Amino acid sequence: MADIPQWLTEPEQYSPPKDRDRFLDRSIVSFVELLSRFRSQSALERDRLWVSPVSKLAAAALYIVLVSLSRQFSFVYVMLAYTAVLLALLPAGDLRRCLTGAALAAALAYLILLPSALAGSRYSITMIPAKTFICVALVNILSRTTRWDRLAGALRRFFFPDLFIFVIDITIKYILLLGEFALQMLYALRLRSVGRNKSKYGSLGGVAGSLFIKSRDMSEELYYAMECRGFTGEYRTSRVRLSWRDGIFWLLNAGIVLVYLLLS
Amino acid sequence: MIEFSGVCYSYGESPALQDVSFSIEAGEAVCLLGPNGSGKSTLLRVLNGLIFPTAGKYSFEGREITPALMKKAAFAKQFHQRVGFVFQDSEAQLFCPTVYDEIAFGPRQMGLGEDEADKRTRDCLSLLGVEALRGRQPYHLSGGEKKKVAVAAVLALNPEVLVLDEPMNSLDPRTAMWLTQFLGQLEAAGKTLIISTHDLSLAAQLSKRAILFGENHAVEADGETAALVKYAALLKKVNLI
Numbered sequence: 180m181a182d183i184p185q186w187l188t189e190p191e192q193y194s195p196p197k198d199r200d201r202f203l204d205r206s207i208v209s210f211v212e213l214l215s216r217f218r219s220q221s222a223l224e225r226d227r228l229w230v231s232p233v234s235k236l237a238a239a240a241l242y243i244v245l246v247s248l249s250r251q252f253s254f255v256y257v258m259l260a261y262t263a264v265l266l267a268l269l270p271a272g273d274l275r276r277c278l279t280g281a282a283l284a285a286a287l288a289y290l291i292l293l294p295s296a297l298a299g300s301r302y303s304i305t306m307i308p309a310k311t312f313i314c315v316a317l318v319n320i321l322s323r324t325t326r327w328d329r330l331a332g333a334l335r336r337f338f339f340p341d342l343f344i345f346v347i348d349i350t351i352k353y354i355l356l357l358g359e360f361a362l363q364m365l366y367a368l369r370l371r372s373v374g375r376n377k378s379k380y381g382s383l384g385g386v387a388g389s390l391f392i393k394s395r396d397m398s399e400e401l402y403y404a405m406e407c408r409g410f411t412g413e414y415r416t417s418r419v420r421l422s423w424r425d426g427i428f429w430l431l432n433a434g435i436v437l438v439y440l441l442l443s
Numbered sequence: 444m445i446e447f448s449g450v451c452y453s454y455g456e457s458p459a460l461q462d463v464s465f466s467i468e469a470g471e472a473v474c475l476l477g478p479n480g481s482g483k484s485t486l487l488r489v490l491n492g493l494i495f496p497t498a499g500k501y502s503f504e505g506r507e508i509t510p511a512l513m514k515k516a517a518f519a520k521q522f523h524q525r526v527g528f529v530f531q532d533s534e535a536q537l538f539c540p541t542v543y544d545e546i547a548f549g550p551r552q553m554g555l556g557e558d559e560a561d562k563r564t565r566d567c568l569s570l571l572g573v574e575a576l577r578g579r580q581p582y583h584l585s586g587g588e589k590k591k592v593a594v595a596a597v598l599a600l601n602p603e604v605l606v607l608d609e610p611m612n613s614l615d616p617r618t619a620m621w622l623t624q625f626l627g628q629l630e631a632a633g634k635t636l637i638i639s640t641h642d643l644s645l646a647a648q649l650s651k652r653a654i655l656f657g658e659n660h661a662v663e664a665d666g667e668t669a670a671l672v673k674y675a676a677l678l679k680k681v682n683l684i
Contacts, residue, residue, distance in 0.1 A: 180572075180621075180624065181570045181572070183570065183632045186563065186566070187570075187598065187601055187632060188633060189601075191524065191602075191603075193521065193553060194517070194521065195517050195520035195521055195524070197516070197517070215454075215455070218454070360532075360534075360535055363530060363536075366488075366493055366530075366535075367528075367535055367536040367538070369493075369523070370491060370493075370523050371523070371548060371549050371596065371600070372520070372523070372552065373523050373552055373553060373600060374551075374553045374554055375554060376552055382538060382539075385540065386538045388538075389534070389537065389538050392582050393534065
């Protein structure tokens with residue numbers, strides 16, 4: 180074993196030069212937010228709002244179609260009130276995130292439609308942002324109250340091919356796994372960025388390159404593991420069961436369809 | 444030098460550290476023992492200023508490490524130069540095109556000048572016995588080689604404190620023994636070593652002192668490693684054996 184060199188036994192007299200590296204901090208924050216979103220998803224021990232993912236998925240699609248088709252303010256108001264009730268059932272953190280997303284989407288729709296309002300079309304500037312708010316809020320509620328793997332499983336009920344569900348499932352898992360690896364790499368880069376980095380984007384490119392190789396290795400390993408376990412292209416997920424709660428929920432949905440027909 | 448007092452940390456609603464208190468003097472070598480999921484890796488992240496306690500206080504040389512302090516680039520960079528961190532997964536630590544560039548990354552950033560940076564890089568290559576790998580791409584190395592390169596890349600910064608997260612994982616017995624002896628050499632050279640491990644057979648050789656974590660994410664014992672690794676009842680209680 181080689182001897183420890185002299186410089187390694189002496190304390191370092193070092194004062195770091197100034198450098199701009201906020202991009203690294205921002206990248207780390209984005210990854211932490213993304214991962215905490217995925218972690219909070221997989222930490223959902225049971226789906227919220229009591230009904231099965233199959234019912235929630237079908238109902239969300241139904242609501243979006245009805246809201247999009249409706250030309251009556253009164254129905255849109257009914258759906259706004261219904262969405263508000265669903266939002267009120269969420270925990271504070273989820274409520275804030277759902278509201279923020281929906282409000283931003285509605286504000287964007289409003290901005291896009293502003294020229295048409297100035298030209299005299301008041302209908303679209305009132306109606307479309309409200310519809311956008313409802314649709315985005317409903318999708319957010321679905322995402323916040325149901326585990327994504329169970330949502331993917333629910334697609335089986337709608338005759339989606341096994342391979343499609345498998346790809347969605349694996350994608351969700353790999354975003355988390357690769358995201359964690361990318362976060363580790365960014366942490367490592369930050370820990371060793373102790374001075375002036377003349378090639379910041381080069382270092383970040385190195386991180387992206389390693390991440391690419393890692394993802395390729397992981398996909399190869401997954402393929403071999405699946406082959407070793409006799410994978411034949413058929414992917415079975417646990418069947419989502421319907422309960423009496425779903426029955427009550429669909430009675431409510433029948434009422435919403437009735438309201439839509441009456442108001443139309 | 445390092446002081447934790449009543450440190451807590453949680454990921455959302457799941458706790459990772461509960462009321463952790465201890466202090467480590469300069470030049471000391473300490474093993475953090477505990478089963479998987481007991482909070483060792485989280486503690487190392489707090490130690491390196493990557494995450495911050497949700498309650499309690501972590502101080503380095505008398506200064507409390509807070510998000511506000513770590514936002515000051517000059518302090519953060521100096522802190523990271525003084526406290527080196529070797530990740531559990533060496534792959535995550537290697538992002539340069541060649542082994543040489545990987546090791547030279549730190550010295551070059553410190554503005555040492557190409558000659559001094561080259562000297563340090565060569566010293567580290569020789570110290571870790573990886574001279575032959577200098578032109579290789581880090582990603583295509585074996586597990587043991589990656590670990591050696593990761594250690595060399597951190598040592599090139601000449602940190603006062605070296606933090607290692609499960610350094611013996613995925614190493615063959617010979618490389619593990621080599622690394623144990625090498626860490627002993629670093630300790631003799633005056634470096635402060637903080638090593639997380641669940642390898643009881645190597646812990647006693649790595650450090651005189653050990654801090655044992657339980658599945659409740661709290662410190663269960665803090666004492667002599669040789670005595671702790673023989674305390675079967677305690678090790679059973681924390682699910683380490």
